[in-house]
Amino acid sequence: MYFVPDDTERCGFYECEACGSRFLHLQIGPIMVCPYCGETPDMEIGPDEEMPVIEEHAKLCKVLQGEEVEQYDALLSLALTGGDYNWI
Ligand SMILES: [Zn+2]
Numbered sequence: 001m002y003f004v005p006d007d008t009e010r011c012g013f014y015e016c017e018a019c020g021s022r023f024l025h026l027q028i029g030p031i032m033v034c035p036y037c038g039e040t041p042d043m044e045i046g047p048d049e050e051m052p053v054i055e056e057h058a059k060l061c062k063v064l065q066g067e068e069v070e071q072y073d074a075l076l077s078l079a080l081t082g083g084d085y086n087w088i
Contacts (some may be wrong), residue, residue: 004025009066010065010069011024011025012027012063013060013062013063013072014034016037016059017059022079030060032056032058033056033057034058037057038058
C-alpha cells in the first residue's frame with residue numbers, strides 16, 4: 001500500500017486538474033489541495049515576491065470502499081514507480 005494505510009476501508013480517489021496527478025486520500029471531500037502541485041507555501045520567499053496562494057485543484061473522482069481501496073492503491077503505486085502507465 002502506498003497512499004493509505006493497509007486497513008483503510010474507505011478513501012477518496014482524486015484527480016488534480018492542474019497537474020493531472022491521481023492519488024488516494026483518507027480525507028473525503030469534493031475538492032482538496034493537490035499534494036503534488038498544491039503544496040504548503042514556501043516560507044522562504046522574499047518580501048518582494050507574491051504571497052503564494054493555496055489552490056485546491058484536486059477533485060474527488062470516486063469514493064473507494066473495501067477491495068477497491070487496495071485495487072486503486074496498487075494501480076496508482078505501480079504507475080508512480082514506473083511500472084505500467086497504460087492503465088491511465
Ligand atoms: Zn496537482
